[in-house]
Each structure stands twice: as C-alpha cells, then as structure tokens.
Amino acid sequence: MEKISVIMPVYNCEKFIKYSIESVQKQTHKDWELLIVDDASEDASLEVAKKYAENDERIKVTEMPVNSGVSACRNLAISQASGRYLAFIDSDDIWSSYKLEHQLKFMKEHNSVLCHTAYGFMDEKGYVMNRGKVDVDLDVDCKKYMKTTQIGMSSVMIDRNGVKDVQFPADRKLSEDARLWMSYLREGMLFHGLNEMLVLYRIRDRQLSRNKMKMAISTLKRYWAEKNIPAYKRLYYFIKYATNGVRKRLLNSKSDNNPLIKNFNCKQR
Secondary structure, eight states, X not given: OOOEEEEXXXXXXXXXXXXXXHHHHTOSOOOEEEEEEEOOOSSSHHHHHHHHHHHOTTEEEEEOSSOOOHHHHXXXXXXXXXXXXXXXXXXXXXXXXXXXXHHHHHHHHTTOSEEXXXXXXXXXXXXXXXXXXXXXXXXXXXXXXXXXXXXXXXXXXXXXXXXXXXXXXXXXXXXXXXXXXXXXXXXXXXXXXXXXXXXXXXXXXXXXXXXXXXXXXHHXXXXXXXXXXXXXXXXXXXXXXXXXXXHHHHHOOXXXXXXXXXXXXXXXX
C-alpha cells in the first residue's frame, strides 16, 4: 500500500480543526501520515492538534515560532513528509471517507502525477450546501486552468516520483497555491481531474472566497503577471474565468446530497 503524506497548515482554527483531522482519520486508505504545522495560532488550535497526535502516532504536530504564512507551513510539512504521495487539506475543510482511496486508484489508472477532484461546500456550522458543486475536467492544461480555476487546494494530490520540486511561493501574496500549479502547467504538465465530489470546503463569513470582487482582482493581477502569455490571451482567459463564474452562479443545479452525508459525516438541513 502506498503511503500518503497529508499536509495541514493551521492558524486560529480551533473551532473546525477537529473535523478536518477526523476526516483524515476516517479514510478507508489507512497508510497515511498527517503533518500538521501550527502557524503560531492565538487560540487553542495547537492544543487540539496535540491531543489528536497523542492518541494517533500517524499524526505529527510542528509549531512555527512566529507567524510565517500558509506557504511556509506547507513547505515545512513537505520537508518532513515520508510518503510518495502528498495530499493537502486545510484545517477547516473535510474529506469524504473514500477520498484517498479513490484518488490514488484514479491516479494509478491514468498514470497521473498531479491530480485534483470535484468539490462542494458547507457552511460555517457544518451543513452541506445543495448548490455550488465544482466539476473538474479529466485533463487540465494551462489554458483550461486559467479559464476555470478549477483546482481546489484541499483536493490536490501529487506523486513525488513525477514532481520533484514541491515548494509553495513564500512571499505571502495571495493565491500561492495557484501560482505553484501554474508553474507546473507552464512546463507542459497536466492536472488530471477526478470528477467525484470528495472534498467539502467550509465557507466562513470572513474568508476571501466570499468576496467575489477581491477574488476577481487578485486573479486578474495574477494573470497579468504571466508575461510569457500574450496580453490579449491573458485578458481573454480572465474574461472566460469571470463569465464562467457568473454562469455557474446562474445555472447551478440542485445536487443530491444524501450520499454525501454518510461519506463526509456532515449534516444536512
């Protein structure tokens, strides 16, 4: 069985981290390690993580001496990882119990080194939302990613046998994950998408993804920095990204969440 190193950065997430940790512990794929890096949290996040580590030797907790940003936390955890595969989960998101099993099988079948999955959303209280599922494409290149931004951080898994350098930008600017994915895609690598909802993102009241205008501005700045792509194409990809977002909001169909409740151990209104 292939070992998977799960990377979890934490900052002030005592309210939600237990659910994220438990979603890893409930995986049907059992050969994993969970590397938690606490970014000098000011709440009880570190204490919660340490309690889980005391009772599960697969969980390892590291403390940042000062707040250093999510990229620094992920990079430190990656340097400690012993698994062939790297999987990522943020400390307020949760996985389906089959996430690692299904994604690993998919990657082997498609000879994939970079993989992401479809994902859905839950609210701050843990209730799954019946709208907003993000579908993914089987093959995602640079152009397709810029049009859709479909790669969700907590859905990504990487085979380190095929991707030697996994280091997030440490400059503490926005979209550090997207910038790393773009560096691979610019080299001609592909992400392979498993269109199965295996992740639930928690939508919190103050998080950036709720502010569509800020997210759009951040994305435009990131696209404009891609100097190797002609300006007209960068603008075209941004327009496609923006219109795709509007289309999803207008045409989103209601999804059947009954199968999700068991697999995610979450709630439904």
